[in-house]
Amino acid sequence: NAGVMQNPRHLVRRRGQEARLRCSPMKGHSHVYWYRQLPEEGLKFMVYLQKENIIDESGMPKERFSAEFPKEGPSILRIQQVVRGDSAAYFCASSPDRIYNEQFFGPGTRLTVL
């Protein structure tokens, strides 16, 4: 049973470009969480999605950031017009259900904005 997959593992973008981060949850998991780890800071919750629905986006910046989890395919975290402050490690986690909520983390995507 493969774990949570994230790609790319490393992503370099210039200011103003778009970044797309992908997360494939563990098999049988339909709940996905995105977290951000800024340099020298702790992890922060961004968004929680179930298939085709955003359930909680209280941690998402108001502008430039969006997330989706379509019926087919991976969850996508999209950052438009990236700025240097977006440089961080982005982790996704998945869980099989909302109530028990044991979360399994992916390896992360390290985004560097030049």
Next chain:
Amino acid sequence: KNEVEQSPQNLTAQEGEFITINCSYSVGISALHWLQQHPGGGIVSLFMLSSGKKKHGRLIATINIQEKHSSLHITASHPRDSAVYICAVRLIWANSGGGADGLTFGKGTHLIIQP
């Protein structure tokens, strides 16, 4: 004040020593997680606790709900245990006003085990 506080922030010990990392939280929770992160690496979930004690190999995690406190212990520590250990909580929905499904994290404890 952070909702999740860990201590110590940094810990250096000799191989074989018994290690304790502490986590205190100030809010109502439904579960507490202990996570491990190696430098530049991914995050591994070690334990999820809502009460009592769990053991896996040389790792032991305990939680006291009344005192809002959890500890992670490592017995017979080894250099490969060197990592950042992170405490994270899942807030009780009624207390959180949002973000209830996402975890709230401590800043982590940087552990170095010297041979």
